[in-house]
Amino acid sequence: MLKNTLMTLVLLVMAYLFYGLYDGYELRDSLSGISEHFATKGAEEVGAANLVTAVVVTYRGFDTLGEVTILFLTASIIAFFLKLKDEDFEKTIEHRDTSELLETASKILIPVIFLFGIYVFINGHLTPGGGFQGGAIIATGVALMILANPNIKLNYNVIHWVESISGVSFVIIGILGILLAGGFLDNKIIGLGKFGELFSAGAIPIIYSFVGLKVGAEISNILNKYQKSQKEL
Amino acid sequence: MNSELLYIIIAIVLGIVSLALSFVAMLNKKLSVAVIAAGVVSLFASVLYILMSAPDVAMTEASIGSGLSTLIFFYVLNKIKRSNA
Numbered sequence: 001m002l003k004n005t006l007m008t009l010v011l012l013v014m015a016y017l018f019y020g021l022y023d024g025y026e027l028r029d030s031l032s033g034i035s036e037h038f039a040t041k042g043a044e045e046v047g048a049a050n051l052v053t054a055v056v057v058t059y060r061g062f063d064t065l066g067e068v069t070i071l072f073l074t075a076s077i078i079a080f081f082l083k084l085k086d087e088d089f090e091k092t093i094e095h096r097d098t099s100e101l102l103e104t105a106s107k108i109l110i111p112v113i114f115l116f117g118i119y120v121f122i123n124g125h126l127t128p129g130g131g132f133q134g135g136a137i138i139a140t141g142v143a144l145m146i147l148a149n150p151n152i153k154l155n156y157n158v159i160h161w162v163e164s165i166s167g168v169s170f171v172i173i174g175i176l177g178i179l180l181a182g183g184f185l186d187n188k189i190i191g192l193g194k195f196g197e198l199f200s201a202g203a204i205p206i207i208y209s210f211v212g213l214k215v216g217a218e219i220s221n222i223l224n225k226y227q228k229s230q231k232e233l
Numbered sequence: 234m235n236s237e238l239l240y241i242i243i244a245i246v247l248g249i250v251s252l253a254l255s256f257v258a259m260l261n262k263k264l265s266v267a268v269i270a271a272g273v274v275s276l277f278a279s280v281l282y283i284l285m286s287a288p289d290v291a292m293t294e295a296s297i298g299s300g301l302s303t304l305i306f307f308y309v310l311n312k313i314k315r316s317n318a
Contacts, residue, residue: 052289120292128288136296143304219301226308230315 047192048125048201056130057204061185065174067132068214072167075218082229089228095150106148113141121212125201131208135215142220146227154224159217166214173203173210244284251277264310272303 031039038055046054056064120127121134145152177186187202194200251274258270275298282291 129292130289133289133292133296136293136301140296140300143301147304219297223301223304226305230308230311 043195046187046201046204047195048204049195050125050127050130052128053125053130053204053208054201057124057207058185058187061174061207064131064211065170065185068167068170068211071215071218072163075222078222079225082225084225084228089153089156091228092151093227093230098148098150103148106144110141110145113144114138117141117212117216121208122205123198124208124212125204126198131211132215134208134212135217136219138212138216139219139223142216143223146223150227154220156221156224159221159224162213163217163221166210166217170207170210170214173207177203240284244281247277247281247284251281265307268303268306268310271306272299275299275302 030036038051038059042051042054042059043049046058048054048058117134117137119134120129120137121131124130124134142154146154173189174185176189178184181188185207187204187207189203192200192202199205254270254274254277258267258274261267261270275294278298279291279294282288282294
């Protein structure tokens with residue numbers, strides 16, 4: 001009884017809060033304040049054809065660093081609570097036979113998925129997507145790899161080093177922005193280049209490649225650890 | 234039929250189906266069914282994001298929401314079942 005009353009109360013409070021949002025909403029014809037600046041001056045200041053990337057990597061680059069840090073913390077906490085030992089990475093897991101279809105299809109699909117992920121994060125400043133999306137796509141490729149062959153041995157050292165080096169390079173590029181350009185994570189440390197080409201928008205493609213590699217390595221690491229934490233039959 | 238009306242119809246159908254599937258995810262007694270239903274909700278949500286012209290959010294939702302988190306849920310489910318048995 002008490003539980004139901006509390007639930008109704010919580011729902012009513014939420015309804016009140018959302019009603020406030022709904023009530024205060026009005027259609028606008030023009031952009032306001034800072035979004036106006038981003039939309040009109042963004043292409044000229046940052047040189048990225050994809051305005052979302054300009055905001056995420058340059059104007060709000062510090063937030064992106066925060067997101068990457070949160071993902072790193074998540075991976076660390078998962079590793080802490082799974083309590084894997086060294087021999088867990090060596091053991092073979094008995095599993096039902098994977099289907100012929102999955103095995104054959106994965107051989108064709110995995111390179112394509114990796115290539116697509118790399119394409120997404122290298123072209124983050126031109127087309128939709130970017131480091132996080134590309135990294136997540138690469139991690140789905142790793143997931144398919146693990147599903148097709150549950151006893152696959154991913155090279156743990158490679159994942160670890162890729163992740164660390166990308167993280168450190170991301171911060172170093174950010175600090176170079178303070179020394180050579182206008183501030184932390186400013187992309188003007190190298191020339192902006194021609195608008196709309198692959199090598200344009202200054203440091204954005206480099207930063208996004210590092211973010212993509214870091215996110216991909218981190219999520220693959222999480223998947224690998226969950227896979228190894230399964231007990232033997 | 235003009236394309237705007239078609240967009241609205243697709244969006245409403247997807248919204249209703251994902252609402253129904255989220256109820257399945259909450260109320261179903263079998264956890265594996267619930268996990269699959271939650272994954273399908275994410276998949277439909279990613280289609281909705283594309284309709285609202287946010288392809289980058291759609292990419293994240295499709296790969297993390299319906300791909301990786303479903304897999305991780307199954308790993309955790311398997312681990313819990315083994316340690317309870």
